[in-house]
Amino acid sequence: MFDNVDNVSPKDVEALLVGAAQPERFAFQVHVAPMVAEHLGITPRKVIATTELMCASGQAAIRYAWTCVASGLADVAAAVGVEKMYMPNMAEAQTNMTCVLDREWDGVNAMSAPPFFAMTAQRHMHEFGTTKEQMALVSVKNHHYSTMNPLAQFQKEVTMERALQSPMVSPPLNLFDCSGITDGAAGVLLVPAEDAKKYTDTPMHIIGSGQANIGNAINNLASITEWVPLKMAYKEALRTAKISADEIDIAELHDCFTISELMEYEALDFCKKGHGGKFIENGEPYIGGKIAVNPRGGLLGCGHPLGATAILQTIDVLQQFRGEVPEGRHVKGAEKAITHNLSGAANVHSLMVYARR
């Protein structure tokens, strides 16, 4: 975080926000923000806190670091994301995913992430004719891009056959429909736009954001097959960024499961409702298609260290803008990008809009 930024040291960081979803269950440790500060030699004197929003915890850190800087509270803020998810008994890690939904009424039924998204996929297949092959295409695409990302957990191509023949986790979801359980950490620095050139010739600008939530328990979601809060967050993100949808060159979307990315194409109006499967069949979310979706390799290819994921998406967008990514996954001339995270039962959606200039 400090190695490739000039004129700034850990002691300059006034605000530190640490995105971590469940350190108390995955690593038996709370109060992780001071640990991060200690590791990095940061001594915050304006703001320090851990931010939890499950799979969007990293984006929560960015949003609060941004508000610290935008409000004038801090001149230099750091947003760091961390998650240590590997456990000796992986059933215990799955247990941690059952207290994300309402534990007493949904989690109690062993409703962790795979069953919830499996039922989402089943309904999408039932209502719109989406196929297993169309879902697998998301895994094939994102694993293809992750072969060109040295930070990715998965470095090998996944063929359609391999995806479809991988072990069934929770039908209709096979193993390659699911993102990995991953350890990871990443950090970014935020400063006021007018100060940015002090630190780098090639900063990236936050130009908009949107975030929305409807309900929590399954009964109170807006819909299972249409992510209404994502539509709301997207509208707000475009409004605050003062851009139109066709100006976006890169979309880093939250592909925790293959079905998620298909439903995101639809909610973001890349295609008509129910046509997410056809959209990828036609090659539209590849680089060179209608819009480059997850050229980083996505959560499917890179793994999903909960608190770190959003920070890693953000760093990749920055590297895309700077042309620091390998040729095969470089979106040339990209000027604007969105990063997206969903959390819980897809009842919360968080979006940031970034620009090269």
Place this chain on the structure above:
Amino acid sequence: MGNVEFEKIKRPENIKLPYMLDFYPLEDEKNTQVSQFFTNLKKGRLTTTKCKECNKSLWPPRIVCPHCLSDKLEWIDLGTEGELYAFTETRLGAPLGFVEDAPFCIGMIRIGGLLISARVDGAKYDDLQIGEKVGLKIVELEDGRVFYRFRKIG
């Protein structure tokens, strides 16, 4: 290393299931203001609260209506038969405490105008269909607490 002492220590081999790994809600009046739900469930009745002011049925059971913030709620019966809206089967990745049950089915069930998640017993994934009727089933834990599931009846 003459001054260093090595000693093997022991930790308890069996620990009573800690609360943080107990999925089932605490049901008595000391722990929840919706203990009536569990009292009713013990008698075979699946119930929830309904708002007397705005008439909305609430799920999960509440003590204040989130629609109009009234606390004038009444208990209503949801019936004992629901319709399967969606379902899946946990084959891999079962949480600790449910590993021994796998594979098992989980569903979203339409009942009394609500959408409730629950385990679905008595069927494998391939035996079930969207839209089919499922019946209420009540399971009792070793300590007397109860919870609802559904079961294949067709």
